[in-house]
Amino acid sequence: MKIRYYNGRVLSMQQPLAVQEAELWTQDDKISYIGPTKADMPVFDREIELKGDLLMPGFKNAHAHSAMTFLRSYADDLPLHDWLYEAVFPHEARLDGDAVYWMSRLAFLEYLSSGITACFDMYMHLDSFAAAQADSGFRCVICGGANDFGGTAESTVREFETYNAKNSLLSYRMGFHAEYTTSAALMKELAQAAAAYKQPMFCHNAETKDEVAGCIERYHTTPTVYMDSIGMFEYGGGGFHCVHLSEEDRRIFQQRQLFVIANPASNMKLASGIAPLWEYDAAGIPLGLGTDGAASNNALNMFREMYLASGLSKLLSNDPKAMPAETVLRAATTGSALAMGLTGCDVLAVGKQADLIEIDLQQPNMQPEHDIIKNLVYSAGPQNVKRSVVAGKILYEEGIYHVGETPEYIYRKAAEAKQRLFA
Amino acid sequence: MKIRYYNGRVLSMQQPLAVQEAELWTQDDKISYIGPTKADMPVFDREIELKGDLLMPGFKNAHAHSAMTFLRSYADDLPLHDWLYEAVFPHEARLDGDAVYWMSRLAFLEYLSSGITACFDMYMHLDSFAAAQADSGFRCVICGGANDFGGTAESTVREFETYNAKNSLLSYRMGFHAEYTTSAALMKELAQAAAAYKQPMFCHNAETKDEVAGCIERYHTTPTVYMDSIGMFEYGGGGFHCVHLSEEDRRIFQQRQLFVIANPASNMKLASGIAPLWEYDAAGIPLGLGTDGAASNNALNMFREMYLASGLSKLLSNDPKAMPAETVLRAATTGSALAMGLTGCDVLAVGKQADLIEIDLQQPNMQPEHDIIKNLVYSAGPQNVKRSVVAGKILYEEGIYHVGETPEYIYRKAAEAKQRLFA
Numbered sequence: 001m002k003i004r005y006y007n008g009r010v011l012s013m014q015q016p017l018a019v020q021e022a023e024l025w026t027q028d029d030k031i032s033y034i035g036p037t038k039a040d041m042p043v044f045d046r047e048i049e050l051k052g053d054l055l056m057p058g059f060k061n062a063h064a065h066s067a068m069t070f071l072r073s074y075a076d077d078l079p080l081h082d083w084l085y086e087a088v089f090p091h092e093a094r095l096d097g098d099a100v101y102w103m104s105r106l107a108f109l110e111y112l113s114s115g116i117t118a119c120f121d122m123y124m125h126l127d128s129f130a131a132a133q134a135d136s137g138f139r140c141v142i143c144g145g146a147n148d149f150g151g152t153a154e155s156t157v158r159e160f161e162t163y164n165a166k167n168s169l170l171s172y173r174m175g176f177h178a179e180y181t182t183s184a185a186l187m188k189e190l191a192q193a194a195a196a197y198k199q200p201m202f203c204h205n206a207e208t209k210d211e212v213a214g215c216i217e218r219y220h221t222t223p224t225v226y227m228d229s230i231g232m233f234e235y236g237g238g239g240f241h242c243v244h245l246s247e248e249d250r251r252i253f254q255q256r257q258l259f260v261i262a263n264p265a266s267n268m269k270l271a272s273g274i275a276p277l278w279e280y281d282a283a284g285i286p287l288g289l290g291t292d293g294a295a296s297n298n299a300l301n302m303f304r305e306m307y308l309a310s311g312l313s314k315l316l317s318n319d320p321k322a323m324p325a326e327t328v329l330r331a332a333t334t335g336s337a338l339a340m341g342l343t344g345c346d347v348l349a350v351g352k353q354a355d356l357i358e359i360d361l362q363q364p365n366m367q368p369e370h371d372i373i374k375n376l377v378y379s380a381g382p383q384n385v386k387r388s389v390v391a392g393k394i395l396y397e398e399g400i401y402h403v404g405e406t407p408e409y410i411y412r413k414a415a416e417a418k419q420r421l422f423a
Numbered sequence: 424m425k426i427r428y429y430n431g432r433v434l435s436m437q438q439p440l441a442v443q444e445a446e447l448w449t450q451d452d453k454i455s456y457i458g459p460t461k462a463d464m465p466v467f468d469r470e471i472e473l474k475g476d477l478l479m480p481g482f483k484n485a486h487a488h489s490a491m492t493f494l495r496s497y498a499d500d501l502p503l504h505d506w507l508y509e510a511v512f513p514h515e516a517r518l519d520g521d522a523v524y525w526m527s528r529l530a531f532l533e534y535l536s537s538g539i540t541a542c543f544d545m546y547m548h549l550d551s552f553a554a555a556q557a558d559s560g561f562r563c564v565i566c567g568g569a570n571d572f573g574g575t576a577e578s579t580v581r582e583f584e585t586y587n588a589k590n591s592l593l594s595y596r597m598g599f600h601a602e603y604t605t606s607a608a609l610m611k612e613l614a615q616a617a618a619a620y621k622q623p624m625f626c627h628n629a630e631t632k633d634e635v636a637g638c639i640e641r642y643h644t645t646p647t648v649y650m651d652s653i654g655m656f657e658y659g660g661g662g663f664h665c666v667h668l669s670e671e672d673r674r675i676f677q678q679r680q681l682f683v684i685a686n687p688a689s690n691m692k693l694a695s696g697i698a699p700l701w702e703y704d705a706a707g708i709p710l711g712l713g714t715d716g717a718a719s720n721n722a723l724n725m726f727r728e729m730y731l732a733s734g735l736s737k738l739l740s741n742d743p744k745a746m747p748a749e750t751v752l753r754a755a756t757t758g759s760a761l762a763m764g765l766t767g768c769d770v771l772a773v774g775k776q777a778d779l780i781e782i783d784l785q786q787p788n789m790q791p792e793h794d795i796i797k798n799l800v801y802s803a804g805p806q807n808v809k810r811s812v813v814a815g816k817i818l819y820e821e822g823i824y825h826v827g828e829t830p831e832y833i834y835r836k837a838a839e840a841k842q843r844l845f846a
Binding site: 069071077080083106113268273274297300304315317320362368370371378381418 | 785
């Protein structure tokens with residue numbers, strides 16, 4: 001399958017960042033050409049005129065609990081304790097594979113319609129999640145989620161072997177839920193598993209002040225320092241949220257090149273705080289961005305995350321220069337891709353995976369054109385996403401999804417699952 | 424012209440807030456019926472099946488500088504001083520009527536596509552703005568913007584008389600730029616004009632800490648207390664931004680029922696601070712919401728303002744209960760309408776103006792349905808706006824604008840004006 005995208009512009013996300021007048025060709029799952037129009041062209045299966053629109057890498061949602069769409073707008077404006085113990089936990093306990101399947105498929109629709117072409121997902125009922133991934137043709141990286149309530153080092157290794165072997169669009173990285181939900185014994189076994197497989201390790205880290213305080217009580221040090229002391233990050237990895245990292249934590253993140261995966265919308269809405277991303281960036285810590293789950297966010301929208309990653313940094317630092325648009329855009333695309341191990345999807349270049357999106361610039365919020373990169377971060381939204389392409393396949397275009405079942409059918413199945421879970 | 428909207432739901436914004444299964448009819452510019460389907464119906468000019476979608480009042484953008492779209496994404500990630508003195512002021516000095524006309528028309532497109540059906544606009548070249556309003560059929564309230572660099576009490580009165588008499592969709596409220604840009608003599612004359620015409624008065628107020636500190640240096644008190652002391656708010660009014668109101672300021676706002684018009688996106692991006700809206704609300708101060716201009720925001724999107732008005736309040740108060748969705752939604756619709764004097768556009772009810780929007784709930788970010796009001800504030804965006812109706816006329820539907828010229832033409836004219844201003 002050969003597709004030609006022409007008469008538009010390309011933001012490859014290679015350094016130095018620049019929007020270029022160029023066309024882009026794909027062959028099967030890969031990018032085969034980026035450059036000026038050629039006199040000598042192959043025969044294409046499809047030619048898409050971009051009419052000045054922008055092609056760029058799809059957003060990589062580097063922290064997700066996709067199936068938590070089942071709790072979207074169910075429990076807002078509540079104290080954290082009530083949110084977690086009365087809304088989230090009791091209903092999660094009732095989740096089954098069927099619900100995870102349909103709620104994940106619903107999330108994938110939302111991802112595609114807002115320009116997200118891959119997610120890094122930590123949740124449960126992984127077989128059902130993997131089935132949803134396969135049936136949608138969406139790119140997913142599963143993150144291990146072991147903790148004291150489920151999962152072991154052995155199950156993590158088994159998952160690692162199972163889900164890395166399923167299909168070309170699915171992979172698995174080792175992970176566990178968090179220090180505060182995982183015993184020292186289990187964490188040590190997980191660290192050994194990571195070392196045995198030479199794998200990076202990911203977990204929730206320093207999301208709230210209470211979490212850090214609890215760890216200091218338990219281990220007399222921060223989560224990062226403790227986990228590092230037991231060899232958790234010998235082969236790298238990263239942390240989700242990372243709102244409250246100490247100076248020593250930051251040194252570890254920098255030295256080991258651990259990724260900070262920021263989730264500004266969730267942290268704001270749950271009043272967890274603001275991650276000082278501009279400080280992390282200045283310290284040389286690699287950054288990614290994620291939406292977290294719909295239970296707290298409530299939209300799965302990387303435009304929102306980008307806007308907040310910059311805006312909240314400006315607010316907290318009292319400096320409008322903090323976290324400029326370019327830094328944020330790199331985190332949401334290249335940074336997140338590298339955190340997820342998607343080294344074939346980080347930028348648009350010949351030989352890379354064709355995971356890309358078309359941004360409609362002919363809409364009022366993108367006019368007039370002074371600076372397309374600033375427009376992307378500070379003004380654009382899902383309404384500007386015209387096409388989303390995963391491994392060369394157009395899964396979303398102009399409101400139409402090519403993911404098997406229709407959205408109406410997926411909404412109905414999700415509504416049925418919701419009815420069952422909340423009966 | 425009689426239009427029937429049926430097979431959907433209505434959120435009238437009347438108290439108590441509730442989504443009802445109902446149809447809605449309009450006749451010319453007014454709502455003629457809301458209720459269950461009737462056996463006996465008039466003949467309609469058009470019948471629109473909502474397919475479960477939601478009708479609600481359009482958002483009222485209660486603080487705008489519409490034509491500042493000419494600076495969208497021109498000056499981001501800059502220190503405030505450079506932003507204002509190197510980017511905004513020198514280019515504003517070059518603005519002409521033609522530029523204001525096309526840049527305002529561009530803003531109206533963005534308003535309509537994101538569900539905004541009226542704006543409260545303070546800027547310059549008012550005749551050109553009024554022409555843009557009339558040619559678009561958009562509802563506007565001009566806010567006087569006198570200050571030491573232009574405008575007098577006399578010109579304010581003249582504008583008041585001129586722009587309240589132009590057409591049924593245009594009105595004018597007295598206002599001036601701000602204490603820090605307006606001499607005491609001019610402010611006193613403006614206060615007398617407001618008293619003579621028994622009019623409320625609006626201005627920027629306490630946007631930054633520096634502004635308040637400057638006022639204290641000049642008048643030994645805050646802007647609100649000073650302005651109140653010279654009789655500025657005898658007939659009510661309000662303030663734009665109001666990030667830093669003292670206890671005494673708040674008492675004046677409450678006692679005189681002055682509106683706080685919040686602009687959370689602009690305040691975040693310029694690192695001005697967070698307005699403690701939940702405290703204002705608890706103190707009984709009426710609230711409205713606005714986008715401010717595209718130079719700082721950069722999108723003109725009330726969904727973003729609503730999300731931030733709630734989220735930033737939660738963050739600053741360290742309380743996820745602060746500024747619940749219902750309070751924010753009221754501010755963005757009813758509150759803003761009342762601040763703007765649009766008493767005919769505050770809620771959906773028989774006899775009220777048909778200023779309403781259709782929200783597409785059949786999109787992944789609005790599924791499954793637990794709570795439509797939370798979904799509106801925490802998950803919805805411009806991609807969910809299917810129709811925008813002003814005074815009964817459908818000005819936007821499913822990507823198509825009915826405002827005279829095509830969007831492509833307006834983009835081209837705006838681009839030409841931009842070229843000229845930045846030549």
